[in-house]
Amino acid sequence: MAKRVSHNTSMCGVARPLDAIGDWWSLLIVRDAFDGLRRFGEFQKSLGLAKNILSARLRNLVTHGILETVPASDGSPYQEYVLTEKGRGLFPVLVALRQWGEEFFFEPGEPHVELVDRKAGLPIRRLQLHAEDGRIVTSDDTVVRLPAAARSASS
Amino acid sequence: MAKRVSHNTSMCGVARPLDAIGDWWSLLIVRDAFDGLRRFGEFQKSLGLAKNILSARLRNLVTHGILETVPASDGSPYQEYVLTEKGRGLFPVLVALRQWGEEFFFEPGEPHVELVDRKAGLPIRRLQLHAEDGRIVTSDDTVVRLPAAARSASS
DNA sequence: CCTTGCGGTTTCAACTTGCAACCAATATGT
């Protein structure tokens, strides 16, 4: 118990996010939150997971500032779980996952939900990586590099 | 044992990818693979996880077609693990996670590794979502929608 | 030979997961 919340500075820029999210369920909760779900029961019905697990995951997401609880929007005496700014920052992660899923996990023609622009009703474009000058880059065109400070102390 | 490999059709476009990846370790393995790591020992040293776990995760990633084993690149009698096309498709997911991490998990000025364009040496741009017409959209501007076929059968 | 390095598998204790039962607070019917 009393899990650490502050960032473990030994973790890298990919591991810290994963640690904060917690597990797969948490990411599905966040996805549902983007779809407008707010209530404990809504999440449970949507995901079909055990209540104790949902309870723990929601608490963890709140602890990490990804969700926050708000008193209630309708009259009911319960609380609701809504995305924080930080939580909304996860949107590209979910979109990237979804697009990867669409490309590799569905037969061509197999029906699947689509992410569409609300205004035009048309699908969202595929995510693309751009260099500073606007060129589209792939994983082959990039490297991870230490910051200047750390770099000067190594080989 | 004998885990299912074919897609569980009841899972959505976000859950299927998560299921295939397996867990957090797997994603970190894939990240290391993008950084050029190929050998069992390299992954183990980089991630510091138990050998049995690494073994299981690598096997799972191979089973799901994210990594594949190749005989050996140098003379050694061992095999190496390299990303498949499908595995390379995970790059945007990792970039999205990393960018989220950079924004919310590091103090301003705290040193962290950076993803840079190999040619220009400059950082990669922030991922952005574009509508079909090129407009930048946020989560508020999008909805998930059932495919036309399924849509006509509901409310 | 004997040892070292690599790439695992096996063993086993500790932890996590998740079903089911229970609990508490309000809402609703009679």
Add this chain to the structure above:
DNA sequence: ACATATTGGTTGCAAGTTGAAACCGCAAGG
């Protein structure tokens, strides 16, 4: 007033998962 349902949890417990450490097999080096 009293029973009953609904919502949002917590608790108990069996089964599954994780991970540290020990072991194993093979090839190369001395």
